[in-house]
Amino acid sequence: MTDAPRSVFPHRHLLGIEGLSPLDIQALLDLADQQVEVSRQIEKRKSTLRGRTQINLFFEPSTRTQSSFELAGKRLGADVMNMSVASSSVKKGETLIDTAATLNAMRPDIIVVRHHAAGAVHLLAQKVDCSVVNAGDGAHEHPTQALLDALTIRRNKGRIEGLVVAICGDILHSRVARSNMILLAAMGARVRLVAPSTLLPPGIGRLGFETFTSMEEGLRDADIVMMLRLQRERMNGSFVPSVKEYFRFYGLDQDKLSLAKPDALVMHPGPMNRGVEISSDVADGAQSLIREQVEMGVAVRMAVLEALASHLPNR
Ligand SMILES: N[C@@H](CC(=O)O)C(=O)O
Numbered sequence: 001m002t003d004a005p006r007s008v009f010p011h012r013h014l015l016g017i018e019g020l021s022p023l024d025i026q027a028l029l030d031l032a033d034q035q036v037e038v039s040r041q042i043e044k045r046k047s048t049l050r051g052r053t054q055i056n057l058f059f060e061p062s063t064r065t066q067s068s069f070e071l072a073g074k075r076l077g078a079d080v081m082n083m084s085v086a087s088s089s090v091k092k093g094e095t096l097i098d099t100a101a102t103l104n105a106m107r108p109d110i111i112v113v114r115h116h117a118a119g120a121v122h123l124l125a126q127k128v129d130c131s132v133v134n135a136g137d138g139a140h141e142h143p144t145q146a147l148l149d150a151l152t153i154r155r156n157k158g159r160i161e162g163l164v165v166a167i168c169g170d171i172l173h174s175r176v177a178r179s180n181m182i183l184l185a186a187m188g189a190r191v192r193l194v195a196p197s198t199l200l201p202p203g204i205g206r207l208g209f210e211t212f213t214s215m216e217e218g219l220r221d222a223d224i225v226m227m228l229r230l231q232r233e234r235m236n237g238s239f240v241p242s243v244k245e246y247f248r249f250y251g252l253d254q255d256k257l258s259l260a261k262p263d264a265l266v267m268h269p270g271p272m273n274r275g276v277e278i279s280s281d282v283a284d285g286a287q288s289l290i291r292e293q294v295e296m297g298v299a300v301r302m303a304v305l306e307a308l309a310s311h312l313p314n315r
C-alpha cells in the first residue's frame with residue numbers, strides 16, 4: 001500500500017473546472033510547479049501512486065493529453081494501461097456504461113476518460129468505484145487543459161489576476177475555451193472572446209465576457225492571445241465561408257499580433273492547423289508558448305493525479 005499524501009484538494013474526481021474554488025485551482029497549480037522540477041530531473045520517478053492502477057480510456061483521438069497522462073501516471077509510480085477503444089468491444093456495440101462496469105471489475109484506482117459526448121464522463125463517474133478524470137467530454141470541458149494553460153500563464157507573467165486574455169476562434173464548439181473561461185474568470189483575469197458571430201455561443205456576452213467579432217479590436221492591448229482550432233468534428237453544417245477567408249480575418253499572423261501588448265504571449269492547446277487559425281511564423285516565433293504548454297501538461301496531470309491520491313479507494 002502506498003503512503004498517499006494528505007491532500008488539500010477536497011474532490012474525489014476531476015470532472016471539470018466548474019465546481020472548483022479559486023483555492024482548489026491555486027493548490028493544483030502550486031503542486032504542478034513542484035512537478036515541473038521533478039520532470040526536469042534525470043530521475044523522474046516518485047512513489048505516490050505505487051501499486052495503483054490507472055486506466056486511460058480515450059474514445060476520441062489524442063496526442064498530448066493521452067501521452068502526458070500516461071507519463072504522469074508512470075512518473076508517480078502507477079501501473080498505467082491505455083485502453084485502445086478502436087480495437088475494443090466498443091466496436092462490437094458495447095455501451096459506455098457496460099465498458100465502464102467491465103473495467104471497474106478489474107479494480108482500477110483512477111480512470112482517465114475522453115469521450116465525444118458532453119456529460120459522458122460525469123455519467124461514467126457515477127458507475128465506477130474509483131476516481132475519474134475528465135480528459136475532454138464533447139464541447140463541455142477539458143479541465144486539465146485549462147489548468148496547464150493557467151500554469152503556463154502564471155509562470156510567464158507571474159500572475160493571472162488582471163491580465164487581458166483574448167480567446168480567439170471556434171469558441172462555440174471548444175471545450176478548451178469553456179474550461180479556460182471558467183478558470184480565468186475565477187482567477188480574476190479579463191476574458192475576451194473573439195470569433196465570427198457564427199462561432200460565439202448565443203448570449204455569452206450576458207455572462208460577463210467581452211465579445212468581439214473583429215480580431216483587430218479583440219487583440220488590442222491583450223496580454224495573452226489564445227488561439228483555437230476549428231472543431232470540424234463537432235460542426236454540423238458550414239460555420240465559416242472558406243479556410244482562406246477565415247485565415248484572412250481570424251488567423252493570427254504577425255500583423256494582427258502586433259496589435260496586442262508588445263510582450264503579449266501566444267498560446268494554442270494543439271493540434272494546430274497552420275495557415276487556418278495561426279501562421280507558422282507566429283506559432284514558432286519568440287512570443288509563442290506552445291511547446292511550453294506541452295511540458296506544463298505533464299506537470300499538471302501529475303499534480304491532478306497526486307491531488308486525487310488521498311481519495312483513492314482503500315480496498
Ligand atoms: N486538443 C484539444 C483542442 C483541439 O482538439 O482543438 C481538445 O481535445 O479539445
Ligand SMILES: NC(=O)OP(=O)(O)O
Nearest residue numbers: 062063064065269270
Ligand atoms: N490539447 C489537447 O487536448 O491535445 P490532444 O487532443 O492531442 O490530446
